[in-house]
Amino acid sequence: MSGRGENGGGGAPEERQPMTTGMQSPKGRWWIPAHRSEKVWFAIAFAWCMVLFAMMPLWHWKGGQNPSGIRRKVEPAAFEARVNQFVADYQVGELNGFPVVEPPPGSDIYMIGRMWSWYPVLKLRKGTEYTLHLSSKDVNHGFSLYPVNINFQIVPGYDYGLRIVPTEAGDFGVICNEFCGVGHHMMLGKVLVTNEDGTMPGERTASAEVQ
Numbered sequence: 048m049s050g051r052g053e054n055g056g057g058g059a060p061e062e063r064q065p066m067t068t069g070m071q072s073p074k075g076r077w078w079i080p081a082h083r084s085e086k087v088w089f090a091i092a093f094a095w096c097m098v099l100f101a102m103m104p105l106w107h108w109k110g111g112q113n114p115s116g117i118r119r120k121v122e123p124a125a126f127e128a129r130v131n132q133f134v135a136d137y138q139v140g141e142l143n144g145f146p147v148v149e150p151p152p153g154s155d156i157y158m159i160g161r162m163w164s165w166y167p168v169l170k171l172r173k174g175t176e177y178t179l180h181l182s183s184k185d186v187n188h189g190f191s192l193y194p195v196n197i198n199f200q201i202v203p204g205y206d207y208g209l210r211i212v213p214t215e216a217g218d219f220g221v222i223c224n225e226f227c228g229v230g231h232h233m234m235l236g237k238v239l240v241t242n243e244d245g246t247m248p249g250e251r252t253a254s255a256e257v258q
């Protein structure tokens with residue numbers, strides 16, 4: 048019998064019977080030692096986990112696709128009131144029944160997602176910085192700028208602020224990419240980006256930059 052079989056020198060099993068479940072541990076070295084290649088693979092997997100762990104904070108700052116937004120809590124009704132005030136202040140027209148809003152450069156601009164539309168239509172100027180505030184009135188929506196591949200989760204109760212500079216003039220669509228009910232597939236919005244002189248280009252091109 049090996050030394051391990053003594054169970055740490057606590058006396059004979061019979062004496063300890065009331066303190067155990069009655070199950071006896073196997074005697075001797077009952078496990079199969081890890082093979083060298085298994086150890087190597089474990090080390091590689093562990094090292095890779097550490098790399099990915101370090102990437103999380105690193106990518107937050109370095110990754111161009113991870114904008115550091117400004118997040119604040121907001122009552123959905125309060126956000127909607129802000130959007131309505133924004134529309135009242137800067138509306139310049141109407142498109143498909145939605146107000147077209149042209150805010151001054153550098154201002155805070157608003158778009159609300161609600162079942163099932165993005166409101167209002169934004170008219171922005173190329174090369175101008177804005178702080179875009181996004182929120183939802185009701186359920187989770189997915190803000191997806193088309194055809195530029197920019198996506199954000201829009202959650203009721205949270206004001207998600209993004210500093211944006213449109214880098215290309217054109218006509219951009221906003222679709223919802225988070226299923227939000229029977230009208231989800233019809234949930235569309237629009238962002239118009241004018242040239243620096245305020246004119247709309249004749250054709251649609253695609254690019255925008257989120258800082």
Ligand SMILES: [Cu+2]
Pocket residue numbers: 188189223224225226227228231232234
């Ligand atoms: Cu949706």
